Amino acid sequence: MAHNQFELLKQRRFLPFFITQCLGAFNDNVYRQAIIGLLFWLGVSPEQRTLYTNLAPALFIAPYFLFSATAGQIAEKLEKSKLIRITTTMEIVIMSLAAVGFLTQSMTVLLVALFSTGLQSTLFGPVKYSILPSVLKPEELTGGNGLVEMGTSISILVGMIFGGLIFALAGAHGPVVAATAIVVLAITGNLVSRAIPRAEAGAPELRINWNPLPESIAILHLAKRQPAVRNAILGVSWFWFIGTVLTSQLPTYAETNLGGSGTLYIFALALFSVGTGVGSMLCERLSARTVEIGLVPLGAFGISAFMIDLYFARSGAAPAQVSTVVAFLQQPGSWRIVIDLVGIGLFAGFFVVPLFALIQSRTPRNEVSRVIAGMNIQNAAFIVLAAVLGIVVQRFLGWSIPQVFLAVAIANVIVAIYIFTIVPEFLMRFLSWVLVRGLYRLRLHGIEKHVPDEGPALIVCNHVSYMDALILAASIPRPVRFVMYYKIFNIPVMSWIFRTAKAIPIAGAKEDPALMQRAFDEIDAALAQGEIVGLFPEGALTKDGAIAPFKSGVERILERTRDAGRPVPVIPMALRNMWTSMWSRRSTSSKGSRLARMRVPRRFRAHVEVMADAPLDGATVDAAQLEAQVRSLRGDAA
Structure with a gap:
């Protein structure tokens, strides 16, 4: 590992x-x-x-x-x-x-x-x-x-x-x-x-x-079967479109707008390439070793921001002809162009690397090569389209190269919004990534070792705050279907994130028995399809920082899988240091009544530990054993 x-x-x-x-x-x-x-x-x-x-x-x-x-x-x-x-x-x-x-x-x-x-x-x-x-x-x-x-x-x-x-x-x-x-x-x-x-x-x-023609059509259909993968492929092809427009225009841009020729062209290409390399390398750190597609919107809008600034940095011809990189850098506004070219490449790395990782992780192993082949066909089409459009807008519409860059930047925003509208998971992950990475510094223990790479599993964890599901989702490489109390599920703004993540709302038997039954049916179906389901067996947020007794719902879930002849592993997990969070509950009343309100955090971006232990056998484990295991994981620091 x-x-x-x-x-x-x-x-x-x-x-x-x-x-x-x-x-x-x-x-x-x-x-x-x-x-x-x-x-x-x-x-x-x-x-x-x-x-x-x-x-x-x-x-x-x-x-x-x-x-x-x-x-x-x-x-x-x-x-x-x-x-x-x-x-x-x-x-x-x-x-x-x-x-x-x-x-x-x-x-x-x-x-x-x-x-x-x-x-x-x-x-x-x-x-x-x-x-x-x-x-x-x-x-x-x-x-x-x-x-x-x-x-x-x-x-x-x-x-x-x-x-x-x-x-x-x-x-x-x-x-x-x-x-x-x-x-x-x-x-x-x-x-x-x-x-x-x-x-x-x-x-x-x-x-x-x-026969390449019918097989090409079949492979393109295969690549478009899953909406998230389909639009990730569209995003990769769009990356190639932007890259083709930029790199194909750089030789003339270097001569006309930068004031040089071959040397400045290589210099400009180097800035873009190094930026892309650095952005690609930073993805793992920013994503905390998960397939974090929340970086894709950041990359898309970052590309447009720097391309728009590149237009305004120098929309006309170079002020003077230069023969060296040093002479170019001495011109007014040159460092702004340097930053823009590096920035475009940097955010291009943020944009494309998570898309490749998503395609690979969400596509069945026996289809990955054909899906990549379908993506390559589409990439080739976008490359040709970029080359043709570049010629048309310059020769027939008279656009300058900076105007081409500006048009691509605007088009990029439109395409990004389109993709994020039809597959809101990208934007949902971005919002949750901003929330989690902005508020906390996560320390992960045992997740890589104990969370299976494929197949069904049930995750059980203590419930400290309204952010728990987002923190676990940001820590686990695979998508997780969280079961959550319907009133938390319906919190404004957060509700959109939870719905997009395919969370499963649940209610108590006395509150809404029909909703409760639908939740158990949906949990069973998700596990049968090989997905990971996340559960907070306490049934409610802790009011005092301590773990409440685990309810019998987890046993009912496991009983259904056993009766169907497909018991699933259960992975105990625990959140530590979350009780100081502003998203946890607090008991405050001179009369002893319980009032739930946000806490003032002790420190900004506090370290939160996410603990995982070895899977337990779903055929034999019960709620009491799971509770004891989670208590042990949590320790005294919870």
Whole structure:
């Protein structure tokens, strides 16, 4: 178990895969930039260079449309480390062909090889993301995806710089250096991939449909079956749309609006890439090792805020032409542009990493590769759409690049609001994340060890405050269906959060017997479907900080699962240090009557401990045993 994302870099289950995918991204960009360097070295006309710059992206992206459906099925059927070795072997063959193209200076051969690299990337894409939930635990997914996105961003940037310098530094030896570099990198990637441990196929019995058109449609339908996953995929595709608009405009933006050319373009791209890498890495810390989709709204609105400011930072031409980064930074307003580009990348990391983690965690293991393949088809469509719209608005509508950035920022807000409206879970998680992280500093004990990665479970916990369900939800990697007293469930604002989280309201038998029966039916159905249900068996908030006796409702839940022949594990949990919270109840009356009101907290952002113990057998445990276990977990600090 890795207790932070950097420990994954020391473990064989992750490190060889991480290095392999970084080398692949690095080599792809070395190759593409080296082709551009060759064109300049050969002295071809600007028209021919323009033809290449338009044709190359189309050749690279075409296989995603043509072969993603097949690639997804293959990634589902084959053992994953074997498939990665196959794709890296393909890379050796393709780069050997590309080396011939460099040595003979044949653009035809180079473009055929470029199409083939797109095909190889199409095959690698589904296994790249589907292997993570196979080798990482749910609480490691955010950190693992953060590392992958950081590694990819930096590899692309460094690959572009290295590939662009080959012909500038090697001169007449450029073709030989380029040919040697891409083949050596491909061989290195293949050798590293051989250290990736075995990761079983998601659906080895799957029969592959080799007809791409109907299978593409089927995979797109599969990817859209769950609303949260469907809209997470839409969010990832939108990320690619924004990234394509930004990065495709950066060369001209650097020349026209920043006052330089190649050097400032790389500098601007580096700012965005480093920002994305840092944002990706911060996701694990901000999410406290859970799949925290509450970061997605923060990322979306952060991207728009910095893109809008980028427009106002310099909406016109550069005040002067400069040849170095230092000269650019000495111009008025330049540091504001630097901060905006880093900020866009930073919040892009907050936006996309939780979406990848959600897709991986919410999709059945035997469908992940095909869902990723469907996402890749949609991503490719958004990339093409971004490129086409960029050309249309500039050539036919006369928009400047800052105006394009402003339009994308506004569109991003609209798309984000649309996604959060149709799937309010994103916004609900954001609000609960702000509440919990703003009010408390959580210390978690035993959750990674004792909460199962999959399958049904019943969580029982002491009940101290109105925030208990949100704190537990922020601490447990999997979604939890909380059972709560209907009057708490109906608290304004909080009610919307609870409803969106699919909490289960319950009432006492004397208050509303029908609601009580519906609650037990819903609990039983949730457990039967393999979900986690959270319960506060005291039945009410504590009035004095002590644990009240557990009621018999928990035994009734367990009895139903036993009678159905599917007893579930029960996980005792306890909240400590919550009695000082402003959201707990307080007894205040000279006459001894109980008055429930908010307490004034002793300190802001107090440390709250969330304790978990080993699961108990739901076939034999009773309320008294669970109460004793929770009391033991709580200790004297509750």
